[in-house]
Amino acid sequence: MAAFQMPLFDMTGWPDRAVDALRSQDLSGAIDAFMAEQRVPPQMLLDAWAARQTAASKTGHTYKAMMHLGRVRLIAEAPKKP
Amino acid sequence: MAFIPWPNGVKLCFEFATAGSIWQTCFSVRKSAGPPEDTDLAQIADDGVASWTSTLKGWLTEDTLLGAVRATDMTAEGAPQHVNAVNETGTLTGAGAPLNACAVISGRTAKRGRSYRGRNYISGLLYSDFTNPVTLGSGLMTSLAAWATGLQSALDAHGYDMVVASQQHNGAPTSPAELNEVLAFVVDSKSDSQRRRLAGRGT
Numbered sequence: 001m002a003a004f005q006m007p008l009f010d011m012t013g014w015p016d017r018a019v020d021a022l023r024s025q026d027l028s029g030a031i032d033a034f035m036a037e038q039r040v041p042p043q044m045l046l047d048a049w050a051a052r053q054t055a056a057s058k059t060g061h062t063y064k065a066m067m068h069l070g071r072v073r074l075i076a077e078a079p080k081k082p
Numbered sequence: 083m084a085f086i087p088w089p090n091g092v093k094l095c096f097e098f099a100t101a102g103s104i105w106q107t108c109f110s111v112r113k114s115a116g117p118p119e120d121t122d123l124a125q126i127a128d129d130g131v132a133s134w135t136s137t138l139k140g141w142l143t144e145d146t147l148l149g150a151v152r153a154t155d156m157t158a159e160g161a162p163q164h165v166n167a168v169n170e171t172g173t174l175t176g177a178g179a180p181l182n183a184c185a186v187i188s189g190r191t192a193k194r195g196r197s198y199r200g201r202n203y204i205s206g207l208l209y210s211d212f213t214n215p216v217t218l219g220s221g222l223m224t225s226l227a228a229w230a231t232g233l234q235s236a237l238d239a240h241g242y243d244m245v246v247a248s249q250q251h252n253g254a255p256t257s258p259a260e261l262n263e264v265l266a267f268v269v270d271s272k273s274d275s276q277r278r279r280l281a282g283r284g285t
Contacts, residue, residue, distance in 0.1 A: 072220065074227050078234060
């Protein structure tokens, strides 16, 4: 299982709540802060959020996150069968 | 409509009541080898209850009761079913979102088109798990995805696949149903509405 490493973010122009959330490594909270202001979260933040789910997955699922029609989508893909 | 058999198929339904209003969400399951026996139905229902206990229970309000988990053999009309009575509520306290505000878990197969996508509506959510009136919080999204994938993984370990059962083609019934394995679950950040009419309404 891949360990999750927190990437470095350029937080220029981010909502204050998102900055605060990220200081405590709360990726969900940072995404929610963008969504609460009807702003699109940066893809890098979504990628880090999904990577953390993948690293924490006990079922071997891999996670991806993307924006689609103004929505965040979290995609959980089943492990490939032999 | 005449009964449509699902080859080796089982319908796994979670039957809820939120403040007395009944709703349910159902997954389609297929035994990997051969038709399901009574022991398979019991195992599938047990996997459903275990997924409730480990994940879903912690994301629904205490107003929301899971009455039962029901596994129905769909290979023939009048085939057996197995019911696990649960009678437990969710654990969250606080204001619940209105019952028609749902999260949607979409099951994706290798094929495109509505016949090949599953949709599971989850209600009984806590309002503070939304970031605004239309948007689900990312923690809620993650947990619902984890619930679906955890259930898929538990079923897979016992020899069952989660599938999408397609019973119609171009508006006409197809018999038997076409079952396609779910390869990915997608949870969307926008809240949706249950399209199925709630029991006791509109009469």
